[in-house]
Amino acid sequence: MPILALESSCDETAAAICTPEGTLLASRIASQAEIHRRYGGVVPEVASRNHILHVRPLVQEVLEEAGLALGEITAFAATSGPGLVSSLLIGTSMAKALAVAEKKPFLAVNHMEGHLLSPFMGGQGPVRPSVALIVSGGHTMLVQVKSVGEYILLGRTRDDAAGEAFDKVAKMIGLPYPGGPEIDKQARQGNPRAFAFPRSFMDGESLEFSFSGLKTAVLYELPKLNLEDPTVLADVCASVQEAIIEVLVEKLVLAARQTGETLVTVSGGVSCNRGLREKLMARCEKEKLTLLLAKPDLCTDNAGMIAYAASQRFQLGQSSALEADVDPNLALV
Ligand code: ATP
Ligand code: FE
Ligand code: MG
Numbered sequence: 001m002p003i004l005a006l007e008s009s010c011d012e013t014a015a016a017i018c019t020p021e022g023t024l025l026a027s028r029i030a031s032q033a034e035i036h037r038r039y040g041g042v043v044p045e046v047a048s049r050n051h052i053l054h055v056r057p058l059v060q061e062v063l064e065e066a067g068l069a070l071g072e073i074t075a076f077a078a079t080s081g082p083g084l085v086s087s088l089l090i091g092t093s094m095a096k097a098l099a100v101a102e103k104k105p106f107l108a109v110n111h112m113e114g115h116l117l118s119p120f121m122g123g124q125g126p127v128r129p130s131v132a133l134i135v136s137g138g139h140t141m142l143v144q145v146k147s148v149g150e151y152i153l154l155g156r157t158r159d160d161a162a163g164e165a166f167d168k169v170a171k172m173i174g175l176p177y178p179g180g181p182e183i184d185k186q187a188r189q190g191n192p193r194a195f196a197f198p199r200s201f202m203d204g205e206s207l208e209f210s211f212s213g214l215k216t217a218v219l220y221e222l223p224k225l226n227l228e229d230p231t232v233l234a235d236v237c238a239s240v241q242e243a244i245i246e247v248l249v250e251k252l253v254l255a256a257r258q259t260g261e262t263l264v265t266v267s268g269g270v271s272c273n274r275g276l277r278e279k280l281m282a283r284c285e286k287e288k289l290t291l292l293l294a295k296p297d298l299c300t301d302n303a304g305m306i307a308y309a310a311s312q313r314f315q316l317g318q319s320s321a322l323e324a325d326v327d328p329n330l331a332l333v
Pocket of ligand 3: 012301
């Protein structure tokens with residue numbers, strides 16, 4: 001019962017084929033990061049034009065990689081939000097066209113549900129009660145998972161997302177877009193205690209996040225810093241990273257304690273971060289929590305997670321109308 005899914009919510013065009021158990025039969029990503037780097041961020045019209053160029057060849061490539069004919073695909077899925085409207089329309093239109101041509105169901109998938117369920121892929125399933133931390137470029141959320149489709153929001157960011165904080169600070173200190181991986185790399189050589197950057201909402205029982213104060217704190221520090229000095233640059237990166245990951249890890253542990261769940265999952269682009277992964281593993285072991293981390297190539301945007309989320313929905317007998325619209329602000333909960 002393979003499902004073919006497309007992801008085009010932002011600047012990555014991706015296609016993948018996945019089994020209901022979450023085994024990837026094929027996955028391809030055409031990244032536009034090089035193109036958008038010169039603008040310091042994603043330009044929507046440039047993104048959608050590049051999706052058009054990439055989407056059809058990618059479908060062909062994943063079918064070949066999986067050794068499947070189009071007729072052997074059980075259903076077609078695509079991300080329908082949140083994201084850039086003009087980008088979302090490319091993937092959903094292609095998936096709908098394939099579904100019509102092959103007389104197979106179409107499934108519209110919430111991009112954040114893709115991230116949310118990605119830790120259960122590759123034999124880690126089935127999806128079961130847990131607390132999820134989703135940390136991506138546009139979202140920072142703690143969600144209690146009861147079952148597929150039954151989610152309770154425990155907390156979210158009041159301003160910047162964790163990935164956004166990484167990217168904005170990186171831009172301020174002259175590192176290229178996207179900044180998260182760059183800070184991660186620099187941080188390995190730095191001292192995480194060199195600067196005491198703020199951690200928000202850390203006293204008490206709050207599961208809310210805020211990262212805008214961190215950005216401001218770095219901004220105030222900037223005139224005093226010689227960023228040409230590789231040690232200073234590495235120390236700033238390590239300290240910023242530490243401030244972000246300490247909050248993420250502590251709030252996840254707090255959410256597990258508050259809900260009584262013993263299984264915790266972490267997904268989204270920021271969950272690639274090496275410092276975060278190390279700290280999570282150590283802290284969860286100490287707290288006797290079972291930790292499921294999305295595989296590094298499933299952390300940032302990909303279509304495998306969309307195919308997996310679609311397959312979970314499909315197994316519950318769900319599909320979407322061909323008239324289903326895209327929604328730039330589609331909510332998960
Ligand atoms: P959303 O999923 O909220 O719509 P998005 O799709 O842009 O946003 P993702 O692709 O999941 O987000 O993740 C991208 C983000 O992850 C970027 O902000 C990027 O800087 C960050 N990121 C990627 N790798 C790392 C890393 N190693 N360390 C820290 N941040 C990282
Ligand atoms: Fe994403
Ligand atoms: Mg992205």
